[in-house]
Amino acid sequence: AQSVAQPEDQVKVAEGNPLTVKCTYSVSGNPYLFWYVQYPNRGLQFLLKYITGDNLVKGSYGFEAEFNKSQTSFHLKKPSALVSDSALYFCAVRVDHGSGNTGKLIFGQGTTLQVKP
Amino acid sequence: DTAVSQTPKYLVTQMGNDKSIKCEQNLGHDTMYWYKQDSKKFLKIMFSYNNKELIINETVPNRFSPKSPDKAHLNLHINSLELGDSAVYFCASSPRRPGITEAFFGQGTRLTVV
Numbered sequence: 001a002q003s004v005a006q007p008e009d010q011v012k013v014a015e016g017n018p019l020t021v022k023c024t025y026s027v028s029g030n031p032y033l034f035w036y037v038q039y040p041n042r043g044l045q046f047l048l049k050y051i052t053g054d055n056l057v058k059g060s061y062g063f064e065a066e067f068n069k070s071q072t073s074f075h076l077k078k079p080s081a082l083v084s085d086s087a088l089y090f091c092a093v094r095v096d097h098g099s100g101n102t103g104k105l106i107f108g109q110g111t112t113l114q115v116k117p
Numbered sequence: 118d119t120a121v122s123q124t125p126k127y128l129v130t131q132m133g134n135d136k137s138i139k140c141e142q143n144l145g146h147d148t149m150y151w152y153k154q155d156s157k158k159f160l161k162i163m164f165s166y167n168n169k170e171l172i173i174n175e176t177v178p179n180r181f182s183p184k185s186p187d188k189a190h191l192n193l194h195i196n197s198l199e200l201g202d203s204a205v206y207f208c209a210s211s212p213r214r215p216g217i218t219e220a221f222f223g224q225g226t227r228l229t230v231v
Contacts, residue, residue, distance in 0.1 A: 032217045043121075043207060043222040044160075051217045088158060094217060104150070104173055105220060107160040 002027045002095045006108035013081045014116050021076040021111045023091030032094040033074040035065055039087045050074060081115045088112050120144050121223040123208050129229045130198055138193045138226045140208030147213035149191035151183060154205040166191050167213060198230045
């Protein structure tokens with residue numbers, strides 16, 4: 001079965017320090033991986049995705065993620081955290097349904113990032 | 118110029134009632150979804166429609182009935198509401214084109230059943 005795991009419920013970092021939010025996946029076939037962020041009382045915002053190609057993916061707001069096939073991981077990173085990065089982060093894998101480029105997202109359980117001033 | 122909009126944003130209702138949540142997207146996408154986020158923030162897909170056709174139904178109780186009058190709208194009707202239906206419901210859409218594309222989410226509808 002396809003699944004995504006985020007092993008940390010919460011990550012705390014000081015502003016200006018690098019941050020990492022971990023994600024591992026289990027899929028059959030090629031993994032299509034996504035990171036979304038959810039601010040309080042808001043919807044999910046897309047950050048970045050890995051489909052194929054370069055293992056280091058750059059996304060919105062200075063975030064990047066590293067795809068590691070051997071470790072089946074897709075960790076989210078940022079070189080210098082901001083207080084405004086504090087939010088709930090979700091890793092997801094897309095599972096296609098039939099043909100025609102339709103599918104669903106299977107989400108990890110989410111990781112709360114807290115950036116302290 | 119909200120891309121994916123849901124109404125209402127908050128919904129408080131009594132057990133046994135029937136309620137609807139509406140969703141509209143102005144992105145020209147062919148595929149729309151409903152996701153449920155429970156009290157532990159866990160997100161799970163409920164339904165997916167592609168150009169008004171039901172594609173995915175993730176073993177959701179038949180008290181939940183999605184309706185897509187056109188490809189820009191996907192409404193969710195819930196009959197005989199139960200306490201366990203309390204959650205945040207997110208609508209999303211994605212384009213149907215070659216390549217893997219991300220989904221765009223609405224702001225969510227927080228449903229509270231009392």
